[in-house]
Amino acid sequence: MSILHNIFFFILAIGVLVTFHEFGHYWVARKLGVKVLRFSVGFGKSLYTWRRKTADGDEIEYVIAAIPLGGYVKMLDEREGNVPDAEKPRAFNNQSISKRIAIVFAGPAFNFILAVFLYWIVFILGATVDRPFIGEAEIDSVAAHAGFEIKDEVLKVGGASVQSWNEFRLEILGQGLDGGDVPIVVRGADGAEHTRILALGDMKLLEKEGDIFKRIGFSQWWPQLPAEIGGVVEQGAAEHAGLQKNDVVLQVDDIVVEQWLDLVKMIREQPNKAMQFLVSRDGIEIMLTVIPQSRKVNEEDQGYIGAYQHVPDAVMQQLVTHIDYSPTQAVIKAIVKTWDMSSLTLRVLWKMVTGEASLSNISGPITIATYAGVTASIGLVSFISFLAVISVSLGVLNLLPIPMLDGGHLFYYLIEIIKGSPVSEAFELRGQQIGIVLLGLLMSVAIFNDIQRLVQ
Numbered sequence: 001m002s003i004l005h006n007i008f009f010f011i012l013a014i015g016v017l018v019t020f021h022e023f024g025h026y027w028v029a030r031k032l033g034v035k036v037l038r039f040s041v042g043f044g045k046s047l048y049t050w051r052r053k054t055a056d057g058d059e060i061e062y063v064i065a066a067i068p069l070g071g072y073v074k075m076l077d078e079r080e081g082n083v084p085d086a087e088k089p090r091a092f093n094n095q096s097i098s099k100r101i102a103i104v105f106a107g108p109a110f111n112f113i114l115a116v117f118l119y120w121i122v123f124i125l126g127a128t129v130d131r132p133f134i135g136e137a138e139i140d141s142v143a144a145h146a147g148f149e150i151k152d153e154v155l156k157v158g159g160a161s162v163q164s165w166n167e168f169r170l171e172i173l174g175q176g177l178d179g180g181d182v183p184i185v186v187r188g189a190d191g192a193e194h195t196r197i198l199a200l201g202d203m204k205l206l207e208k209e210g211d212i213f214k215r216i217g218f219s220q221w222w223p224q225l226p227a228e229i230g231g232v233v234e235q236g237a238a239e240h241a242g243l244q245k246n247d248v249v250l251q252v253d254d255i256v257v258e259q260w261l262d263l264v265k266m267i268r269e270q271p272n273k274a275m276q277f278l279v280s281r282d283g284i285e286i287m288l289t290v291i292p293q294s295r296k297v298n299e300e301d302q303g304y305i306g307a308y309q310h311v312p313d314a315v316m317q318q319l320v321t322h323i324d325y326s327p328t329q330a331v332i333k334a335i336v337k338t339w340d341m342s343s344l345t346l347r348v349l350w351k352m353v354t355g356e357a358s359l360s361n362i363s364g365p366i367t368i369a370t371y372a373g374v375t376a377s378i379g380l381v382s383f384i385s386f387l388a389v390i391s392v393s394l395g396v397l398n399l400l401p402i403p404m405l406d407g408g409h410l411f412y413y414l415i416e417i418i419k420g421s422p423v424s425e426a427f428e429l430r431g432q433q434i435g436i437v438l439l440g441l442l443m444s445v446a447i448f449n450d451i452q453r454l455v456q
Helices: 003-031 085-090 097-125 165-176 212-216 237-241 260-268 313-319 327-353 365-378 380-398 406-419 425-455
Strands: 036-053 059-075 127-130 152-157 180-187 193-201 229-232 248-252 275-281 284-290 293-297 300-304 307-309 320-323
Touching (some): 097 327, 127 165, 165 193, 165 212, 229 237, 237 284, 260 300, 327 380
Antiparallel strands (some): 036 059, 152 180
């Protein structure tokens, strides 16, 4: 996947989310009678500027700037320059506390509204998802002690219904973030329902970066199928070696390959090492030399060749299901989903503050750009889901009581309500300095994590 592909969809995603956020400030400010001077998407040098007069005679400047990592709405304000007496009632600083709170809160609020709308689209369009079948639990793991058996299908985690493997993962994270016991209802291979108690105890799921399911001992069940190639990735090791769709791998380095998962295990254990594949193609046996590429997974070098498995349609129908909802059902689901994601984001942030979650879980623009490109390649529903998650994150982060963010301004207004007068300019200036330092540190950690992931 090209870097330009990722950058394009990153800019598209951030552009949509920032525009909607700033439009919240802009729309509410105008509705409350505050004069808006400029609406900018992005920071820095202007790439494109135009002006438009409103029905009440105001001229507003609209700007698309060079750095697409934010935006702003500039309003008439006596603290930023001289304001004619006739326009002082329309200056932001002269508005009542309730109006100022409404204008500032509108940005994050519009991010949540956008997330609800995006999730609504996702639930209406529907998605084909992996059913939550559990594979063999790691020996002596939490999952093994809970009694999970091969091909248990998860039905509920706590009181929440689960229909897909990703929903299962999300519910485990949400309900198990504080440790303790998590009841999980499954349908066993025998067709009967059972309740397994996942005893997490004092386990801190986000204490380290990596797959929390591996730490718990869960794996996804997959049927035993022949090692038949369903397709290869462009420019991957499999394509370079000459592997083709419908090839059946019979042996690797003279070791018989009985099923696909055996092949995967062999490849993972041999990064950057030449392997001799004996394959059957149209009834003819062919010997190919394959050199797996290497990638870092949980601090371990693993091989991969860029090939995926052929799964017969009849088997695929057992493994996946299609989920969609009516427009009315989708509204309720979207609101609940946005609330749950907001709550989980706040809880994870708090865990980071208290040291119970690793800062390595923070992602920066490089990782976000990568996910933007990946989800766009998967399909429209995946990309819209990605936008919804980032929109929730922007809404929550902007409400944190950090100077320079919307939450910092709201914190100032809370102080103003308590003391009966606005905070001093000196206090606000000191807050901005602290905010710049905090945001700088946060961005530094995020970019450092991004670089670490790239190196790995």
